[in-house]
Amino acid sequence: MAQKDSRGVAQDEHQSFIEWCIRTAVFVVFYAGQSAMINLSQFLGLLLYPFSKALYHDYIQQTQKCFGMLLVAITQFFAPSVFVVTTDESAKDFVKKDWKNGRLFLNVPERIILIANHQGMQFFQFIFLKRSWVADKDHLEKTMRDLAKSMKPLWLLIFPEGTLISECTRKTSQKFAEKAGLVDHKHLLLPRSTGLLFCMKELQESVDYIYDMTIGFDGVRSGEFPEDRYTLRRIFFEGRYPANIHVHVRRYAIADIPKDESKFTEWLRQRWTEKDALMTEFYSKGRFTSIYDSPQIVKIQMRNITELAHIWYFMVPCVIVWYLVNTYSFGWAIPSV
Template sequence: MQFFQFIFLKRNWASDKGPLSKTLSTLAVSKEPLWLLIFPEGTVVSDVTRITSKKYAEKVGLVDHEHVLLPRSTGLHYCARSLHKSVDYVYDLTIGIEGVKRGQFPEEIYTLRKIYFEGQYPRNIHLHIRKYSISEMPEDEDKFTEWLRQRWIEKDALMEEFYTKGRFTGYESPRIVPMKLNSVFELTQIWYFIVPLVPIMWYFSNYLLNHWFIADIGDGRG
């Protein structure tokens, strides 16, 4: 993840602001093309996070959503303000995954085991994309928070539409983009991480077995 310049956070603004500011300052002056991916919800939807979102909604006096989690605005607002001179647009993606029904969660339906060993994977993934000029987004943090919450109300409505109709409607020009392998070797990439684990696990299992055997002899009673 460090090779892709992931920004590791502790989800505590007092602790995260310094490292985040340092990273964003570097990105702002970099001559390389910049794509900063951020999830304002902070996590994925699950039974546990649904409860957390509901408690947060009650705490701040909001109505919780049905399909999405309430967003936290501090991080996105800080990123937008820090990068407004070097970034022109913010793209808002809402993702609908085929095969996931209302009330289900993608990571439970499409596990790594099901994808790689059972051949079960989503045949289509639907993306609803909106583009916002960063110069037109509210600079004031309170106004930005309200703006972001309104986007999430719309996002929840989009997911309701997806679960009802099986797709997002209202596109000016919907596009179907087929995903193709650049090479068959891409299919082997997951094994690059698994194969090295085999000798490591073999070494440790033998190490533990030998030490257990020696300890057993040493503690034996004649």
């Protein structure tokens, strides 16, 4: 049973080497096995592409849904952190409760741009970039135009800082701030505006809002870096994870955001100055300020245990393919009498 220490780090006490081995083995088999099955099913889905692109994309969306369920499942079973959601007035209805079943849900439009200060995906249409605008512009332009034409639900997640915050990247950000005559941040990296501005312009006809999330973790103090304290090994193998993940949400109407490059850059830097102040508050109080009497607590868990079946059903086509390959490679299988 995980216990929370004075810094808000949940950890399994007195975990023996044998328990560590069992936990690690179960995680690897469960996560890696299911990921491999889902990825193999994606390759099988390519058979649909020549006949119906729409059917192919619907099929890939189902694999994406299953992968999302898998991520929720491993979090629920191996690192059951809790989201502590706060907002300002602009996003006061971000989290709502379904009074029929008591569950919380996110009350957002189907198509949004999401920016944050935290950090098989080819099939999911993730946009892989080289962090060079000259090299990335054509690829990003084509992708944005395709997304603009499609009216399917879309969450475009962007990290304007471009990378994770660490001791090395903080020094790089500080040097750039000094060279450019900018005020450096204490807890964040300086944001890059080019990519976000481009995406916003391309999608402004079908996307109305940008949601800004500022994220803080229990157990991380000012001057420390989350990636150093919470490695994948510590979280999933050793059972040491943040008991609470604090998320502060703000919302901005795209119609109200300047589209001129210099003005947008200044607008974005101002938002990051505010985010840095939010992080200062978080490290001081251990939480973000909420407009609610108390923050919204959102558990990371499946709606019911039967959702595990959705993850496993991708084993079916894999078993069928294995059977066909085995049969046609080695002759017809003759059942024993």
